[in-house]
Structure formats: C-alpha cells, structure tokens
Amino acid sequence: MIEDNTQPAPIIELSGVTKEYRTKATFFSKGYTNVMAMDNISLTLQRGEIFGLVGQSGSGKTTLGRLLLKLESPTKGIMKFNGKPINDLKGKDLKTYRSKVQMIFQDPYQSLNPHLSIAETILEPLIVNKIGDIHSRKEKVIETLDTVSLAPGKEYYDRFPHQLSGGQRQRVAIARAIVLDPEFIVADEPTSMLDATIAIQLFKLLQQIRKKYNMTFLFITHNLAAAQFLCDRIAVIHDGVIVETGPTDRVIQQPEHPYTKKLIQAQPKFNF
Numbered sequence: 001m002i003e004d005n006t007q008p009a010p011i012i013e014l015s016g017v018t019k020e021y022r023t024k025a026t027f028f029s030k031g032y033t034n035v036m037a038m039d040n041i042s043l044t045l046q047r048g049e050i051f052g053l054v055g056q057s058g059s060g061k062t063t064l065g066r067l068l069l070k071l072e073s074p075t076k077g078i079m080k081f082n083g084k085p086i087n088d089l090k091g092k093d094l095k096t097y098r099s100k101v102q103m104i105f106q107d108p109y110q111s112l113n114p115h116l117s118i119a120e121t122i123l124e125p126l127i128v129n130k131i132g133d134i135h136s137r138k139e140k141v142i143e144t145l146d147t148v149s150l151a152p153g154k155e156y157y158d159r160f161p162h163q164l165s166g167g168q169r170q171r172v173a174i175a176r177a178i179v180l181d182p183e184f185i186v187a188d189e190p191t192s193m194l195d196a197t198i199a200i201q202l203f204k205l206l207q208q209i210r211k212k213y214n215m216t217f218l219f220i221t222h223n224l225a226a227a228q229f230l231c232d233r234i235a236v237i238h239d240g241v242i243v244e245t246g247p248t249d250r251v252i253q254q255p256e257h258p259y260t261k262k263l264i265q266a267q268p269k270f271n272f
C-alpha cells in the first residue's frame with residue numbers, strides 16, 4: 001500500500017518572530033525602556049483551520065495580529081504566507097497581500113466608519129481594490145450580507161452602524177472583512193463586548209464562513225471557553241512566549257504547561 005505522506009502546505013509560518021517595542025523617555029524616566037511583546041515565536045497555521053491564540057491581557061496577542069497584517073514589522077524572525085516570506089513586501093505585492101489578509105476587531109464601533117451606510121461600508125474595499133463594476137459590486141454586497149445572515153440585505157443597506165445592535169454591527173465588520181474573498185482572517189477578541197448567546201451565534205457564523213470558503217482564521221482571545229467552542233488548535237501565550245500549542249481539547253483536558261493549568265483554573269466557570 002502506498003501511503004500518502006503529503007502534508008497540506010501551511011498558509012502561515014512564523015519562525016523565531018520577535019517584536020520588541022522601544023518606548024521613548026517617559027514622564028518618570030529619561031532613558032528608553034524596551035518591551036518584549038513577542039519573544040521568539042514559531043507557529044504554523046494550516047489552511048482552513050481556526051487557530052486560537054489564548055492569553056491574558058498584555059501577553060502579546062494583538063501584536064501578533066498586527067505583525068501578520070503587516071501593520072508593523074518584527075524585530076527578528078521570518079514570516080511566511082503560502083510558503084513565501086512576507087517580511088519585506090512592498091508596493092503592489094504588499095497591496096495584494098493586504099487584500100488576502102483581513103482583520104476583525106474587538107469593537108465594531110471603532111472599526112466601522114459611522115458616516116458610511118452598511119452598503120457603503122461593504123462596498124468600499126471593492127472600490128479601493130478596483131474589483132468588478134457597479135453591478136457586480138452590488139451583487140457581491142448582497143451576497144456577502146446574505147452570508148453573514150443580515151438578510152434580507154435591502155433592509156440593511158441604508159442603515160448606519162449606530163442603527164444596528166452590537167451583534168449586527170460585528171456581522172457588518174465580518175462582511176467587510178470577507179468581501180474581498182481573503183484567504184486569512186485575524187479576529188481579535190471579536191465577541192468580547194457581546195453577551196454569550198450572541199457570541200455563540202457569531203462563532204457559528206465564522207465556522208460556516210470557514211467551511212464555505214475554506215478560509216483560515218487566527219482567533220485571538222483571553223477566553224479559553226470561547227477558544228474551546230470555536231478552535232481546532234490553540235496556542236497559549238504568556239508574556240510574549242508561546243508556552244503550549246496543540247489540539248484544543250487536548251490542551252484544555254490535559255494541559256502540559258503549568259501556565260496553561262493556571263489559566264484553566266482561573267476560569268472555572270468557563271463563561272464567555
């Protein structure tokens with residue numbers, strides 16, 4: 001029997017990625033101080049998986065998201081997307097990369113422009129990236145609103161973010177993130193401002209989107225229960241260091257690292 005040993009090619013590979021922030025002289029001290037936000041992180045994400053990055057406040061989660069979005073550069077280390085280094089992307093290549101990688105933020109109030117209607121919000125990335133014409137863009141907006149279950153779309157087109165509930169606003173943010181058919185989405189605490197029932201509905205939506213488009217997600221959270229509900233694998237990050245990575249159920253049921261055990265004990269009720 002011939003065994004098929006071909007591994008699916010990873011979509012994201014990080015090796016030895018470090019991010020050190022140098023803060024300027026402060027009110028209290030004249031010298032510089034360095035903050036090690038990410039310390040020698042190596043990580044591989046497979047296409048189509050929902051990967052959770054779990055850690056307490058200040059552990060470096062958003063920093064990793066910002067590096068992957070190329071909003072900032074690592075101090076050291078190599079980052080690859082579909083097998084190709086992205087550290088030095090510039091110009092057209094960077095623009096193409098940015099259309100393939102999107103982010104959903106914690107607070108849709110901050111990430112959505114209050115002056116744009118829902119239709120304009122979802123249309124904008126298509127216009128900026130010069131995709132399609134008036135008709136195909138309109139169709140894509142309708143289809144995307146349908147995908148995120150804001151249907152019938154025409155009820156929502158002309159509304160503004162303040163005329164929606166928090167959960168609906170986050171659906172608009174998700175629609176805006178997926179309208180360009182990206183390959184990879186970083187979702188940074190997307191439900192931490194919503195109640196548990198709405199959070200679960202959004203998790204189910206992310207799972208549907210993953211299935212429909214084979215998209216890959218990095219889900220950033222401080223909440224192990226949320227990660228357990230949503231993620232295939234998780235990495236636990238502590239002070240910029242990934243202390244443990246594995247299939248979600250294994251990490252939660254048989255944690256190996258003392259810090260993971262502490263994190264689990266700190267969330268006995270598993271509320272989210």
Ligand SMILES: Nc1ncnc2c1ncn2[C@@H]1O[C@H](COP(=O)(O)OP(=O)(O)OP(=O)(O)O)[C@@H](O)[C@H]1O
Pocket residue numbers: 021022023035036037055056057058059060061062063064222
């Ligand atoms: N631009 C910056 N300049 C200096 N230090 C920064 C900067 N951004 C983040 N840091 C520091 O890097 C560390 C990691 O921050 P980060 O925002 O990645 O944490 P986090 O895990 O996302 O936290 P939270 O759960 O509160 O969002 C923190 O100590 C933070 O103060």
Ligand SMILES: [Mg+2]
Pocket residue numbers: 061062063188
């Ligand atoms: Mg953060």
